[in-house]
Amino acid sequence: MENKILYSVSGIFEDVNKLISAVKTVTDSGYTKFDVHSPYPIHGLPQAMKLKPSKLGWVTLVFGLSGALFAFLFMYWVNVIDYPLIVGGKPFYQLPAYVPVMFEVTVLSAAVFTVAWMLFIMFKFPNNSHPLIDTEYMRKVSVDKYGITIQASDPIFDLTRAKEFLQSLGASEVFEIYFRESNVKPKIFDKKFILFLGITSLIVSGVTYFILNHLLFMSPFNWMHEQFRLNPQSKLTFTKPETTNLTPVEGTVARGFLPYPYTDRPDLAEKNLINPLLPTEKTLKVGKEKYLTFCSPCHGNFGHGDSRLKGQFPNPPTLHSDKLRNMKDGGIYHIITVGQNIMPGYASQISSDERWAIVHYIRVLQRAINPKESDLK
Amino acid sequence: MSMEQTLLQKKSLPDKFKKISFLIFGIGLLTVIISFFVDSHRFAFNYNILFSFLVSIALGNMFLFAIEYLAGAVWSTVFRRINEIFISFVPFVMVIGIVVLLEMHSIFHWTYKDVLENDEIVRGKTPYLNETFFIIRFFVYTLVWTLFAYFMRKNSLKQDTTYDQNLTYRNSKLSAFFIPIFAITITFFAIDYLMSTEPHWFSTIFGVYYFSGTVLSALAILTVVSILLHERSYFDKILKPDHFYNLGALLFAFVNFWAYIAFSQFLLIWYANLPEETFWMIHRWENGWEIFSFILIFGHFLIPYFALLSQQAKSNLNRLKIVSIWLLIMHYVDIYWLTMPSGFKQLVFGWIELGFIVFCVGIIMILFYYRYERMKNIIPVGDPKLKRSLEFKL
Known part of the structure; x- marks a missing residue:
């Protein structure tokens, strides 16, 4: 224990209102390097923590606008420059027709890039060496408890004082959290994990094979194949004799075509x-x-x-x-x-x-x- | 109980407000009367716009009221009295609308006999578009809306003294009946008073289009009145930014909804490219009317959209106030844009139109003053949801 480096002191709170007032006190006491964890977003917490407004909104705006621009330029390139086609008598460049696509691409791009930015840039997603991960504290705050973590790197941090401080604010439990001794490697090549992957892929491919090759041909999924209507080139059952194609009545002349009388002369x-x-x-x-x-x-x-x-x-x-x-x-x-x-x-x-x-x-x-x-x- | 008694004392509006509203009303009325003698055709069209706008505000608030009960919304309970003030406009607005019936021949050219004789398309629509049925429909709207407005308000006001929770249940049932009836009546109203100014044209989404503007203007007037009263501490500062944030979010949603519907209408007409539909749009894109088309694209959608986009903007009271007033003006312009080009080939905009806007503001202010003074409380003190509403947190 002695040679471990302390990361933080973390306290568990049972009640939201207690948490918010505790956070306010922590902010007022001058701590700057602390974080709050809760299983769901709590409105008013950013204000209590005196956080600056999140910059995520700008990411959404920029990617939403670039999505719209991308959709517009792509359609313009396709319809006007690369492959001009007249559709419905409209000009090649037709803004009203572009708008629905631009709208959808804006929404898609804004949503996808917001989530991606949040996960990969802000949360540094593949990185799993954060000292809080896989601790008792984290297990509790991601289910039904709330927690405040005061980091050891805070300029006014003192181990005993911070612990007492959290307890005085109403923390039900207080943890000391240490950095790991060595970086734990992710267990991707674990035997169990490989087995799990293998079984999953077998099941998925089996189910896919079954659906595509058997299920679709079973009743009721095949109902659409068998319809009571005439298909082109199919046998007519109501004529005598049963034929595939009906010949026109003898002596019929097609519109606009006169028979040619001199074929052999x-x-x-x-x-x-x-x-x-x-x-x-x-x-x-x-x-x-x-x-x-x-x-x-x-x-x-x-x-x-x-x-x-x-x-x-x-x-x-x-x-x-x-x-x-x-x-x-x-x-x-x-x-x-x-x-x-x-x-x-x-x-x-x-x-x-x-x-x-x-x-x-x-x-x-x-x-x-x-x-x-x-x-x- | 004690909290309610100390907190929720209603203050009456200052006399200055009454004087100003009478002044505005007087100026408006004078211009309107003069305009009748100068150009009765323009007078009639403008009067129709004014009537439709007032109906928007009164009916939109009824819709918000019903939605609150049906969704079991908690945050909006504190605003419900303001809703009810506008709901109580309904009978007065319908009385104002009688002038439209009297001036029918100046507005709707399907009322002319020689038009009917020469115009086969209009003649085909006579089973619906004829004067008798039109007047009958007017009184059906009046009756239905007034009855609903009366019972909704009655139940809500009674709760102030009886604290009876059953009244909430009764209003929920009433609201459930009201919503489909509202949908039908507002669609027919839009067809009668706005779409039939151009009887050759039709659009099936038209009722929804008018509805989107209606709800938007109702939300806007609710927002601006609540903020003005809140700033002058008529609410005793019991309202929090969280309450206004919700109004802002709804405003933002309906700005988008309006644009969505308006664009849907335009896109389908543009794509199908049928002469019987496109002429209406083309007419609004030439002879000076294109100015108003541009004003709508920017003023009714893009400017309020970006003004309300960020999270902070939706709880910024000053910005909400300005955007709401702006949206009210835009809804007026929207109705103007819908009907006015049907009667006039060239763009008309001048002192008559401005006079009608002043008149409209005057009517709303005077009605608001008297309806407000008759209210006993500024928030529904007997509502079982009130406590949760006051403690509402996002």
Whole structure:
């Protein structure tokens, strides 16, 4: 006992009101290095201890504001700079939509950082070598008693006087608390602790496995899987015969689509079909766009048959051959519509008007490669 | 008993207060009467605002009163007499409101026959928005509120002499009935007197919006009156900063609540972007009205928010007093902002509006003077919670 260094003299109090008046007396007697412990926050204690207002509020304010700022800048960066997307016809920068997120992030950041700051900066959390830890005194004041601790480093400290002083204030018990002889290492690698960790992880993983792989497929958790409604592509039971997809009634014509009568008669198509569009600038623009999208991969950007497919697909012949230049619009239209040789028909992908526009554009390309005499003058 | 007799002697208000309040009332009344002859349209709109503001104060205090009983709150028992003074305004306020009924045609354009003929939307709302039903509703509000105000006060005042604990129980039951009725009536009141000035527009959160302002203004007037009386030692210094801290905390909470509701209303209208809803907001963002929109954003939320944010601010009586007066003005501005642009395309603000504010202050002061003088005690001496309330510690 003799070579131990004294940390403090600590007294236990049974009653709040006694505690507060005792604290006032301690403050008035000139002690500056003392602390009060209680299992719950007591209003009025900071005033009795003459403490300065806590600085924790500023931490909350700063982190709350920086949370708001972070949320704002992040959303601004995402929505305006990195990936501008029009949502609901609103401008990219839309403050009202940011406000709820900013509000939530403010609350989250303020709360989390206040607790973290309190634990790690103010209480120095992982540090467990404080002399009060694991003492009889601390055990009592963290359950149902209150305590005053006067530290030995106080300038007016005197062991016997401090003890008598606390007793005179109404302390039911007074402890002398010493520094530890050596720093006790935390018992993380204790056998029991390792065993506890192992068992806990086994239980947790077992329960997780059970929930995800079995429980969710048991009744009643699987009720949502089995619903009395029709899923897409599922068998219809009320038709005869039972089919997956219903075919339209024979002779039905879809809106905006007229059936093409010349599927097997290219000669009739060339003879009868006339381009309904005039080669205006607007038409040619549409034609160019569609040509570049659908035709150019094989036929090349200028119709030379120089495909970009690099041998993955046989190259088609050039569009500037005499045969095609002399072919009427209806013939080209027919080829785009039903296809030719290994070229598939594009009727389902390109609308009728757009096909006619492509024909106009092909004419433009042909005339650009083989201009008429009059064009060159 | 002895403590109550020595401590809680009620002092009467000085004669000077009476004179000043009559002076303010007189000036206000004169301006209001002149304004009626100068511009009866503006007069009517301002009168509607004044009426809604007074209803806010009286009803908000009824709500606080009911909440105290329902929650079994202890700290607020010392303030309850002040609540009751404002609760007793109810019948007078409703009498003041009769002028709104007389001036209906200047305020609500759904009362015009030619509007009804030409406007299909307004015509579709006639089952609710018609003059007969409007007047019936006015008297229903008057009856319900007056009855509740009368019985609540009666029970509370009776306790001063009988010390009967059953009266507390009876008032709790009364309060439990009052809360849902309050919720319904205040929603319909807001729709009738504020929202229907623009009958094309609708917002389902509107009742809550008016409610948030109502409770805020009731708390503010409770705070400012209590502090003024406390400073002039009408309470014999029995009130502690802890009591006022709670008022400050509630004020702070309702400043946030108001902003939350106001922003919710705005956000949904803004997001949905339907022309039938947005025009109302757009109108308040142009032709000079945007000044008042900005005043509300800063004055009704940001300034009081930061003024009340810190812990010390909530028990700082001077600051609480100033913020409360500020919030009362802001609630008036809020109602002004809600209704005035419906009647006027361009911003109007001038001596008529200021005159009405003076008139409003005058009415509150005179009513307060007479209701205060009729009170026997300034705190509910017979309330079983009083002792705990006086010893209240945070």
